[in-house]
Amino acid sequence: MTQTLSRRRFVKLTAAATALFTAGGKAQLGYAPSLTYPAVKVANVAQVKTGQPIIFNYPDASAPAILVKLGKPAIGGVGSGRDIVAFSALCTHMGCPVQYEGGRFICRCHYSMFDPAKAGQTYQGLASSWLPQIPLRIDGKGDIYAVAVAGLIWGRVKNV
Numbered sequence: 001m002t003q004t005l006s007r008r009r010f011v012k013l014t015a016a017a018t019a020l021f022t023a024g025g026k027a028q029l030g031y032a033p034s035l036t037y038p039a040v041k042v043a044n045v046a047q048v049k050t051g052q053p054i055i056f057n058y059p060d061a062s063a064p065a066i067l068v069k070l071g072k073p074a075i076g077g078v079g080s081g082r083d084i085v086a087f088s089a090l091c092t093h094m095g096c097p098v099q100y101e102g103g104r105f106i107c108r109c110h111y112s113m114f115d116p117a118k119a120g121q122t123y124q125g126l127a128s129s130w131l132p133q134i135p136l137r138i139d140g141k142g143d144i145y146a147v148a149v150a151g152l153i154w155g156r157v158k159n160v
């Protein structure tokens with residue numbers, strides 16, 4: 001038995017597939033607005049020096065993270081130079097700690113590298129997922145707050 005797809009049915013299916021794809025894309029990137037993240041003060045802009053990372057934990061005590069001022073504009077960067085960013089410090093390959101060095105994040109377990117200016121894009125090594133970025137907000141006093149996680153922190157089924 002052969003069935004033909006009516007134009008109306010085709011449009012409905014296409015719309016449903018588009019909605020599903022869009023929702024899936026958001027989930028994969030970790031932009032889950034239904035999650036309630038805490039706002040945690042990390043530092044003040046006066047304390048942040050170019051190329052000198054600040055270690056903190058976010059969104060809880062078992063989630064190491066790194067804030068760094070890159071000295072050049074970055075995707076999601078805050079501050080007057082749009083160059084202050086933060087990321088999970090756990091490599092997306094097998095969870096080893098990453099270190100900021102020479103303008104990039106490096107995992108020394110298997111030498112994956114991530115670009116902090118490009119939202120944590122992986123560009124070398126075994127890691128196939130980008131390093132989860134931690135969106136930041138600055139208040140009127142220059143205090144920098146971590147406010148969410150864009151991506152799934154390694155080893156977790158949910159961030160919060």
Ligand code: FES
Nearest residue numbers: 091093094107110
């Ligand atoms: S754990 Fe980082 S590259 Fe393997």
